[in-house]
Amino acid sequence: MNVTRGFTGRPRVRNAALPPGQYDAGDDWPVLSAEVTPELTPAEWSLRIDGLVEEPRGWSWEEAHELPGSVYEGDIHCVTSWSKFGVRFGGVSLDAFLHMVRPHVSATHAVAYSHTGYTTSLPLADLTGGRAWIAWEYDGRPLAAEHGGPARLLVPHLYFWKSAKWIAGLRILDHDEPGFWEQNGYHARGNPWEEQRYRGD
Amino acid sequence: MTEAAETFTPPTRFAVPGRIAVSEQAAAVWQTATITQVRRETPHAATFRLAVPGWAGHLPGQHLMLRLTAEDGYVAQRHYSIASAPDDSGHIELTLDHVEGGEVSGWFHTVAEPGDTVEVRGPLSGFFAWPGDRPALLVGAGSGVVPLMSMVRHHRARGLDVPLRLLVSARGPEELIYAREYGAETTPVFTRRAPEGVPVGRMAAAHVAPLLAEQPPGGWEAYVCGSNGFAEHASRLLVAAGQPVHRIRIERFG
Numbered sequence: 001m002n003v004t005r006g007f008t009g010r011p012r013v014r015n016a017a018l019p020p021g022q023y024d025a026g027d028d029w030p031v032l033s034a035e036v037t038p039e040l041t042p043a044e045w046s047l048r049i050d051g052l053v054e055e056p057r058g059w060s061w062e063e064a065h066e067l068p069g070s071v072y073e074g075d076i077h078c079v080t081s082w083s084k085f086g087v088r089f090g091g092v093s094l095d096a097f098l099h100m101v102r103p104h105v106s107a108t109h110a111v112a113y114s115h116t117g118y119t120t121s122l123p124l125a126d127l128t129g130g131r132a133w134i135a136w137e138y139d140g141r142p143l144a145a146e147h148g149g150p151a152r153l154l155v156p157h158l159y160f161w162k163s164a165k166w167i168a169g170l171r172i173l174d175h176d177e178p179g180f181w182e183q184n185g186y187h188a189r190g191n192p193w194e195e196q197r198y199r200g201d
Numbered sequence: 202m203t204e205a206a207e208t209f210t211p212p213t214r215f216a217v218p219g220r221i222a223v224s225e226q227a228a229a230v231w232q233t234a235t236i237t238q239v240r241r242e243t244p245h246a247a248t249f250r251l252a253v254p255g256w257a258g259h260l261p262g263q264h265l266m267l268r269l270t271a272e273d274g275y276v277a278q279r280h281y282s283i284a285s286a287p288d289d290s291g292h293i294e295l296t297l298d299h300v301e302g303g304e305v306s307g308w309f310h311t312v313a314e315p316g317d318t319v320e321v322r323g324p325l326s327g328f329f330a331w332p333g334d335r336p337a338l339l340v341g342a343g344s345g346v347v348p349l350m351s352m353v354r355h356h357r358a359r360g361l362d363v364p365l366r367l368l369v370s371a372r373g374p375e376e377l378i379y380a381r382e383y384g385a386e387t388t389p390v391f392t393r394r395a396p397e398g399v400p401v402g403r404m405a406a407a408h409v410a411p412l413l414a415e416q417p418p419g420g421w422e423a424y425v426c427g428s429n430g431f432a433e434h435a436s437r438l439l440v441a442a443g444q445p446v447h448r449i450r451i452e453r454f455g
Contacts, residue, residue, distance in 0.1 A: 002233065002320055004269040006312040009277050010304045021278050023304075031429040031453050034328055036436045036446045080280050117447070146429065184327050185228050197266075198325065200229030 017075055018083055019192035025082035031146045032080060034180070035116045038166055042150045045115070047097070047134060051172035054102035058169075061150065064134065067092045072133055072156055077192040079159040089154050090137030094127050097134065097170075106174045112153050112164040113171070119179035120164050122155065123189060124172065131157055134167060159190040159197070231268065231320045232256070236313055237292065242378045246344060248284060248296045249309060253321060258287055260330035261351035262424065262452075265323030267295070269305055279305045282347040282426070282452070283324065286354035296378060298344040329424065329452045333361050336417035337424060338444075340435045342370035342404070343378075345427030348452060350379050352424070353386065364417040370404050370431065404431075406438055413442045420445075426452040 010023075018024060042061040050056035070093040077083045103124065110127055113119045126132065133154040136143050143149035148165025155162045161181045182188055187196040195201060238250035259265075261283075268278040285294035299310040313319075331337050331352045339349040346369045356365045367387040371377040373394035383389070390408055395401045413421070423444050425435045432453045439449055 001274060002231075002270055002318070003272050004308070004319060005317050007269045007271050007277075007308050009269070009271045009275045012275065021276060023277065031432075033453065034451055036440060036449050036451065037433060038446075081278050146433065180328070181326075185325060198228040198322075 017085065019077055020195050021197075022077055022081055022083040022192065025084050028082070029084060029147065030078065030080070030082060032078065032160075033118075033146070033165055035118060037146050038116050039145070040115055040150060040166055045150045045166075047151070047167060048169035049097055049101045049172065050169070051110070052104040052107040052174055053172050054104070055100070057101055059097070064092060064097075064151070067096045070096070070133060072135070072154060074156055076156050076160055076163075079161060079186065079190065079197050083192075088139055089133060089135040089143075090140070091133045091135035091151065091154065093130055094132040094134060094153075095130060098128060101172075103172050104174075107172045109173045109176045111171045111173065111177050111179055112162075112167060113169050113179075114164050114166040115168040116166055118164055118166075120162050121177055121179040121182050121188065122158070122162055123176075126155060126158060126162075126189070127170075131155065157191070159187075159192055161186065162190050228323060228325050230255075231322045233318050234293075234321045236315050236317045236319070238315060239313065242296060243376050245376065246296055246298050246378050247310060248294050249313065250285075250292055250294050251319070251321070252292050254291055256291060256293060257324070259283055259293070259324035260327070260332050261286060261355040262330040262348045263324035263326060264329075264348065264452075265293075265295075265321050265325055267305070268320040268322075269308055270320070277305050280325070282351070284347045284350055286351055286358050288358070296344060296347045296350075329426075329450050331355075331422070331424060333359060333363060335422045336364040336419060337366075338412055338421035338439075339365070339367040340369075340404075340409075340423065340425045340439070341367070342427035342431040342435070343372075343376075345425075345431065345452070345454060346378055348426055349424060350382070353382075356386075357384075364421075366412050368404065368408055368412070370427070404435060404438065406442060409438045409442045413439075413444060420448065423449045424452075425449060427454065429453045 045061050048058040072089045075085050111121050135154040136151040153164040153167045190196050232255050234251040234253045237252050240248040264280050264282045270276050281295045284296045297306045297309050300306045341349045365386050370390040390404045425432050432451050
């Protein structure tokens with residue numbers, strides 16, 4: 001341990017919900033997108049899932065909203081070291097979408113891509129089993145554009161760069177195809193509890 | 202099986218992936234850095250020069266992760282942009298704002314002195330980096346100018362002739378970081394207080410338009426850095442003035 005002279009840090013209570021190396025951002029919700037925030041209306045928004053699936057298809061805003069609603073209540077974690085507790089997102093479980101396209105048995109990974117061209121890659125296992133959403137509400141209100149509205153991917157058990165804002169689609173693959181940050185040195189999976197921040201962690 | 206034509210993923214339009222190689226090894230290893238110098242820049246910002254003997258080198262615009270450890274093992278880590286141009290001195294510089302209640306910036310501004318050690322890993326991330334290969338239009342506010350200054354210094358140190366312009370916003374002249382270092386490439390914008398004869402006000406279309414009117418061959422690559430509010434405002438000004446969205450890279454201070 002490399003102790004920093006005179007550094008005590010904030011007064012702290014042990015919080016078992018805080019992954020290693022993270023701090024509680026409190027009421028803040030920092031915005032960390034690398035591109036210009038798109039002006040995208042719900043009418044212009046669409047979602048497509050294709051690749052290694054039986055029935056590739058797309059959904060309009062209305063079609064996506066016809067699926068059964070699902071809420072995530074819990075915490076989110078950003079690789080830049082803030083965590084935010086007790087957030088509430090509304091949308092639809094990604095399982096509902098995947099159920100309709102039926103991924104092949106050979107499918108192992110996905111690339112999520114945004115209407116801006118942003119991409120992020122994920123193991124398919126992290127997107128199924130009630131652990132991922134297409135989210136369009138935050139705290140009961142429409143999701144703000146700077147946070148990915150009208151709709152974003154939400155994968156709260158991984159660092160938040162995996163939760164692609166302005167989600168446009170998922171391409172299902174049988175191999176890992178690194179996305180934007182993954183090509184820029186970030187970790188392939190990004191599990192906050194194992195501090196998988198950068199490649200090689 | 203799905204037809205190939207149906208599996209379309211749009212290209213990442215706002216940056217060119219893979220253009221900047223990121224060193225896996227450098228990004229993964231924590232290194233001890235020793236503070237060798239502290240320079241005051243403004244009443245709220247100071248530059249900390251660090252000796253990092255194993256530094257692998259960086260490109261202007263890259264950042265690093267910095268870690269402080271308390272005696273009980275408590276760790277605080279933050280991302281900071283690198284202020285210095287790449288050189289072979291084995292030193293890098295960080296310019297830090299003293300954030301109200303900030304536990305890391307607070308330590309730097311009230312405790313740190315030459316001889317103290319901290320830990321760093323990096324350089325990290327290639328998307329905001331500028332290797333000096335394309336005309337660059339830099340737009341920053343407050344300490345958002347830090348990674349942009351690394352680019353200006355690089356441009357100067359290498360005697361590059363690729364066009365470079367910097368628009369930098371500060372509340373007043375006394376809060377303008379690196380004020381003495383700017384040259385003809387820089388236009389300061391003062392939002393609250395300005396020297397005699399200089400207008401006061403927010404960055405506006407009138408600041409951006411002349412720069413976009415003098416398009417260099419191949420067009421500008423725009424780099425915007427600052428608070429999210431500033432980044433939203435500045436990127437909208439650029440788009441309104443005709444800069445393509447896919448040629449605007451944004452680093453937001455979260």
